[in-house]
Amino acid sequence: MLVGPEELIRAELARHRAADHPRLSIINATEVVTMDDPLEVALRRKKDSSMRVAINLVKDGAAQACVSAGNTGALMAVSRYVLKTIPGVDRPAICTLIPNQKDAPTYMLDLGANVDCEPQHLHQFALMGSALVSALDEKPMPTVGLLNIGEEDIKGNEVVKQTAALLRADHERGLLNFYGNVEGNDIFKGTTDIVVCDGFVGNVVLKASEGLGRFVKSALTAEFKSNPLNMLGAIIARGAIKSFSRRMNPSRYNGASLLGLRGLVFKSHGGEDAYGFEWAIKRAYEAAKHDLLARITTAIAELMPQEGGVQAAAAPNAVQN
Amino acid sequence: MLVGPEELIRAELARHRAADHPRLSIINATEVVTMDDPLEVALRRKKDSSMRVAINLVKDGAAQACVSAGNTGALMAVSRYVLKTIPGVDRPAICTLIPNQKDAPTYMLDLGANVDCEPQHLHQFALMGSALVSALDEKPMPTVGLLNIGEEDIKGNEVVKQTAALLRADHERGLLNFYGNVEGNDIFKGTTDIVVCDGFVGNVVLKASEGLGRFVKSALTAEFKSNPLNMLGAIIARGAIKSFSRRMNPSRYNGASLLGLRGLVFKSHGGEDAYGFEWAIKRAYEAAKHDLLARITTAIAELMPQEGGVQAAAAPNAVQN
Numbered sequence: 001m002l003v004g005p006e007e008l009i010r011a012e013l014a015r016h017r018a019a020d021h022p023r024l025s026i027i028n029a030t031e032v033v034t035m036d037d038p039l040e041v042a043l044r045r046k047k048d049s050s051m052r053v054a055i056n057l058v059k060d061g062a063a064q065a066c067v068s069a070g071n072t073g074a075l076m077a078v079s080r081y082v083l084k085t086i087p088g089v090d091r092p093a094i095c096t097l098i099p100n101q102k103d104a105p106t107y108m109l110d111l112g113a114n115v116d117c118e119p120q121h122l123h124q125f126a127l128m129g130s131a132l133v134s135a136l137d138e139k140p141m142p143t144v145g146l147l148n149i150g151e152e153d154i155k156g157n158e159v160v161k162q163t164a165a166l167l168r169a170d171h172e173r174g175l176l177n178f179y180g181n182v183e184g185n186d187i188f189k190g191t192t193d194i195v196v197c198d199g200f201v202g203n204v205v206l207k208a209s210e211g212l213g214r215f216v217k218s219a220l221t222a223e224f225k226s227n228p229l230n231m232l233g234a235i236i237a238r239g240a241i242k243s244f245s246r247r248m249n250p251s252r253y254n255g256a257s258l259l260g261l262r263g264l265v266f267k268s269h270g271g272e273d274a275y276g277f278e279w280a281i282k283r284a285y286e287a288a289k290h291d292l293l294a295r296i297t298t299a300i301a302e303l304m305p306q307e308g309g310v311q312a313a314a315a316p317n318a319v320q321n
Numbered sequence: 322m323l324v325g326p327e328e329l330i331r332a333e334l335a336r337h338r339a340a341d342h343p344r345l346s347i348i349n350a351t352e353v354v355t356m357d358d359p360l361e362v363a364l365r366r367k368k369d370s371s372m373r374v375a376i377n378l379v380k381d382g383a384a385q386a387c388v389s390a391g392n393t394g395a396l397m398a399v400s401r402y403v404l405k406t407i408p409g410v411d412r413p414a415i416c417t418l419i420p421n422q423k424d425a426p427t428y429m430l431d432l433g434a435n436v437d438c439e440p441q442h443l444h445q446f447a448l449m450g451s452a453l454v455s456a457l458d459e460k461p462m463p464t465v466g467l468l469n470i471g472e473e474d475i476k477g478n479e480v481v482k483q484t485a486a487l488l489r490a491d492h493e494r495g496l497l498n499f500y501g502n503v504e505g506n507d508i509f510k511g512t513t514d515i516v517v518c519d520g521f522v523g524n525v526v527l528k529a530s531e532g533l534g535r536f537v538k539s540a541l542t543a544e545f546k547s548n549p550l551n552m553l554g555a556i557i558a559r560g561a562i563k564s565f566s567r568r569m570n571p572s573r574y575n576g577a578s579l580l581g582l583r584g585l586v587f588k589s590h591g592g593e594d595a596y597g598f599e600w601a602i603k604r605a606y607e608a609a610k611h612d613l614l615a616r617i618t619t620a621i622a623e624l625m626p627q628e629g630g631v632q633a634a635a636a637p638n639a640v641q642n
Binding site: 100101112115116147149156157158160183184185186187188189197199200201203204205206207208209210211212213214215216218219220223224226227229230231232233234235236237238239240241243244247248 | 421422433436437468470477478479481504505506507508509510518520521522524525526527528529530531532533534535536537539540541544545547548550551552553554555556557558559560561562564565568569
């Protein structure tokens with residue numbers, strides 16, 4: 001289902017000779033949330049935005065997942081407002097994929113939805129990330145690393161130390177596969193499947209990495225174009241350069257997940273081409289197919305205090321230690 | 322002055338035919354702080370370590386600066402214990418240099434000495450970083466950016482928002498050149514001369530960047546070696562590859578500063594060659610030559626409440642707003 005201003009979508013489909021594609025349908029929405037719209041506008045004024053209409057389709061069960069390339073803050077706010085959070089989830093999180101040296105994704109969360117986190121929030125992020133990777137990559141017990149400034153238990157700030165205690169307790173109960181602390185370089189080494197951090201750190205690391213990536217690309221391009229001999233070398237070795245670019249291409253890792261909501265919402269980068277968009281849709285499809293929502297709901301339910309649930313009640317108490 | 326076990330130093334100097342160099346002297350120290358030594362051992366047990374003896378030379382005025390490639394945590398702890406902090410500085414910080422797209426360094430602090438920062442700490446880091454860049458690069462008013470998850474004033478966590486208010490007040494008083502919020506990618510764009518953040522974020526970003534750098538290098542090398550045609554291209558374009566490597570070479574940016582102490586201490590990466598070490602020594606030399614200590618002392622003194630100093634007292638109050 002393609003959601004948006006119907007005429008625009010029809011015109012685009014016609015251009016691609018797909019106007020009558022049997023597996024495409026159009027859901028009209030008269031408004032669009034722009035990249036500059038304040039949350040206020042996205043939430044209260046544009047009630048017929050493509051974003052809102054698409055998320056409503058998820059809420060109503062007409063769609064099993066929503067994929068959007070729009071304003072991330074608005075997407076999270078509207079999703080949260082329309083879908084609400086899963087019981088036991090204090091705050092939804094954004095989980096993105098980063099290429100690593102093992103030619104696999106490192107899943108990192110949170111990526112900016114939560115800037116001041118308490119241990120129980122990071123704890124929930126770990127469980128939700130673990131559920132996501134088990135659904136998308138069919139790994140029953142993916143490894144979880146806690147982003148810190150050293151591997152030793154004594155390192156880090158108070159929030160991280162208390163989170164580590166919660167995750168170790170989960171590990172002992174068999175709820176997740178906690179590797180321990182990881183450092184910044186482990187993200188790209190692929191030491192763990194999942195890296196958990198607060199939204200401030202995650203956002204800064206992601207943007208710094210994107211910035212360094214652009215810097216490397218522009219410096220390398222400039223050198224290869226600096227004189228005819230270098231250009232010749234680059235032409236001869238173009239296979240290597242293409243293969244390198246493909247390996248570093250973030251499009252392959254497109255499709256961040258908004259986790260903790262009562263519905264599946266995925267975020268594509270705004271500037272993606274068809275290849276990148278395909279990956280975001282594929283991830284949403286896999287999440288629906290492998291019932292990500294049920295996995296997260298179950299994982300979080302394990303933590304909630306319940307009658308007779310002595311062990312389940314133990315984890316939140318550990319925060320006060 | 323070369324500080325360490327005398328026999329080892331003499332043997333190395335002989336190997337390099339510099340045993341009688343008129344501008345080299347040897348100061349014996351019988352112990353060495355290892356990379357694994359707990360701070361406790363560095364501080365209380367190894368009182369004749371090369372690190373301790375070298376820092377004592379700075380304290381006694383025999384040396385104007387100390388350059389060490391040793392254990393960073395121990396270097397900071399011993400420096401702080403021996404030299405003490407400058408009046409008004411709550412916590413010393415570590416400031417490192419990162420290459421940016423403008424082929425200049427971005428100075429970033431703190432890099433791991435302080436994991437839980439209050440606004441007044443980040444405020445002091447900004448002033449100390451500004452003093453450092455003015456001394457090393459002879460820029461009278463270097464630009465200061467506050468690392469955040471967006472450029473707008475409303476973005477970020479509470480600590481960052483309150484810090485921004487303090488820095489804006491300094492800017493209005495002409496104490497520093499506050500650019501405003503910067504994001505992770507700005508570090509590599511070189512948007513500001515200085516980027517201020519807490520030690521947790523700084524450490525994670527630095528290690529993530531180093532990790533991504535190694536990933537890019539290994540992936541690129543592997544592609545160029547993947548078949549004879551690619552190897553041929555790489556040989557023809559070797560000028561471009563060398564120039565690119567030189568530009569990305571972190572050795573040129575070697576020499577982090579321990580700021581806020583009553584003495585100059587610089588930290589070299591452990592694995593540096595002569596070229597990298599030269600840069601660390603050069604930075605220590607420039608800092609001494611341009612009287613970095615006096616610059617920091619003056620900058621911090623401006624902030625301290627004093628009789629009749631209405632404006633000076635205003636900044637700390639802003640924290641409570």
